[in-house]
Amino acid sequence: MQLHGLTKKFADTTAVDNLSLDVAKGEFVSLLGPSGCGKTTTLQMIAGFVDVTAGSIILDGTDITFAKPNERGLGIVFQTYALFPHMTVEKNVAFGLEMRKVSGSDIARRVRDALAVAQLEKFAQRYPRELSGGQRQRVALARALVIQPPVLLLDEPLSNLDANLREEMQFELRRIQQQAGTTTIMVTHDQAEALSVSDRVVVMREGKVIQIDEPYVMYENPATPFISRFVGKTNTFAVTVTATEQGTHFDLDGQRITLKDNANRTSHAETSSAGTSEALVSVRPEKIVIDRHGQGRFAGTVKNSFFLGNLWMYEVQTAFGLVVVSVINNHQQVYKIGEDVSLDWHEDALRVLTAEPAGNV
Ligand SMILES: Nc1ncnc2c1ncn2[C@@H]1O[C@H](COP(=O)(O)OP(=O)(O)OP(=O)(O)O)[C@@H](O)[C@H]1O
Numbered sequence: 276m277q278l279h280g281l282t283k284k285f286a287d288t289t290a291v292d293n294l295s296l297d298v299a300k301g302e303f304v305s306l307l308g309p310s311g312c313g314k315t316t317t318l319q320m321i322a323g324f325v326d327v328t329a330g331s332i333i334l335d336g337t338d339i340t341f342a343k344p345n346e347r348g349l350g351i352v353f354q355t356y357a358l359f360p361h362m363t364v365e366k367n368v369a370f371g372l373e374m375r376k377v378s379g380s381d382i383a384r385r386v387r388d389a390l391a392v393a394q395l396e397k398f399a400q401r402y403p404r405e406l407s408g409g410q411r412q413r414v415a416l417a418r419a420l421v422i423q424p425p426v427l428l429l430d431e432p433l434s435n436l437d438a439n440l441r442e443e444m445q446f447e448l449r450r451i452q453q454q455a456g457t458t459t460i461m462v463t464h465d466q467a468e469a470l471s472v473s474d475r476v477v478v479m480r481e482g483k484v485i486q487i488d489e490p491y492v493m494y495e496n497p498a499t500p501f502i503s504r505f506v507g508k509t510n511t512f513a514v515t516v517t518a519t520e521q522g523t524h525f526d527l528d529g530q531r532i533t534l535k536d537n538a539n540r541t542s543h544a545e546t547s548s549a550g551t552s553e554a555l556v557s558v559r560p561e562k563i564v565i566d567r568h569g570q571g572r573f574a575g576t577v578k579n580s581f582f583l584g585n586l587w588m589y590e591v592q593t594a595f596g597l598v599v600v601s602v603i604n605n606h607q608q609v610y611k612i613g614e615d616v617s618l619d620w621h622e623d624a625l626r627v628l629t630a631e632p633a634g635n636v
Pocket of ligand 1: 285288289308309310311313314316317464
C-alpha cells in the first residue's frame with residue numbers, strides 16, 4: 276500500500292500534512308506519536324471513514340482514495356472491538372464471510388483456521404461476555420483476519436487491556452500477524468508497543484512524519500531530540516561542539532570528548548565561522564556505566580534510586596546535571612542514595628542531536 280502526500284485539513288487544523296509512506300506486502304508498520312499528532316486521522320483516511328483533502332491511497336496498484344469503506348475490503352480492529360454480544364466466538368468470526376456470501380464449507384474451514392491462529396479453538400462456542408479482555412481482543416483479530424484483507428488496520432488495539440496482559444498481547448499480535456502474513460498498519464501512542472511489534476515505525480508530530488525507521492535503528496539513531504525522548508528514555512546535555520580537521524569534539528566536566536563519525540545523525544546543524552555549533556548530546560540510561568571505585572571519568576552522587584524488578588534506575592547528580600542510569604538487577608550493583616559514584620560511557624553510545632527551535636523540543 277502506498278500513501279502519497281496524504282493531507283487532511285479540518286477548518287483551521289491541518290491534522291495530517293503531506294504524509295507519504297510505502298508499506299510492503301506482509302509488513303507491520305506502526306504510526307507512533309503523541310495525542311493529536313494525526314495518527315488516527317491517517318488511519319481513518321486509509322479506512323475511508325474520513326475524506327482526503329489532498330494526496331492518494333494506492334492499494335495493489337489501484338487508486339482507492341475515493342472508494343467507499345466497504346469497497347476497500349480492509350480489515351479493521353479498533354480500540355473498542357465491538358464483538359456481537361449475542362453471537363458465539365465462532366459466529367462472530369464467521370460473520371464477515373457470511374456477508375461476503377462465501378460458501379458454507381469454505382466458511383467452516385476458514386473460521387477453523389482463523390480460530391487456530393488466534394489460539395481460540397476451545398472458546399469457539401462461548402459468548403463474548405464469557406471471555407477475558409485478551410481473549411476478546413484475539414476474537415476481534417481473528418474476525419478481521421478471516422476475510423484475508425489485503426491490509427489490516429489496528430487503532431490502539433491493546434489500549435483497553437491492563438499492563439501485564441498488554442505486554443503479553445503485543446507478542447501475540449506479532450505472532451498472529453506473522454503467521455497470517457497480513458500487511459498491517461497500527462496506530463499507537465505507546466512507544467514500547469510500537470518498537471516490539473513493528474517492522475518499521477513512523478513517528479508523527481503535528482501532522483507530519485518526522486522519522487521512518489526500523490525499531491532498532493530508530494532507538495539507536497533518533498533523528499531529533501523529540502524522538503530521542505519519545506522513543507525510550509534518554510539523557511541530553513547542551514554542549515558546544517567544535518569541528519576541526521582532526522574530528523569533532525566538545526568539553527564536558529573538564530573532559531574533552533571526541534565524537535565518533537556515527538554520533539551525528541542530523542547534518543543540518545548551523546556551524547559558526549569558528550567551526551562551533553550548539554548541540555544536544557544524548558546518551559541512553561542503559562549505556563552508562565556506574566562505578567563506586569572511581570573508574571569512570573565523571574564524578575557524581577546518587578540522588579534517587581528506583582527498583583523496577585529487572586532493573587535499577589538511578590538518578591545521579593553530576594557537574595553537568597542529573598543523569599539517569601539504568602543497571603540490570605544482577606544482585607551486584609546496588610547503590611545507596613548519597614553514595615559517591617563515577618559514571619562513564621563508551622564513545623559509541625553518544626548521539627548528537629541538533630537542537631530544535633525553542634518551544635519545539
Ligand atoms: N472531526 C474533526 N474535526 C476537527 N478537528 C479534528 C477532527 N478530528 C481530528 N481533529 C484534529 O486533528 C488533529 C489530529 O487528530 P487525530 O485524532 O488524528 O490525532 P491522534 O494522533 O490520533 O491523537 P489521539 O492519540 O489523541 O487519538 C487534532 O488536532 C484533532 O483535534
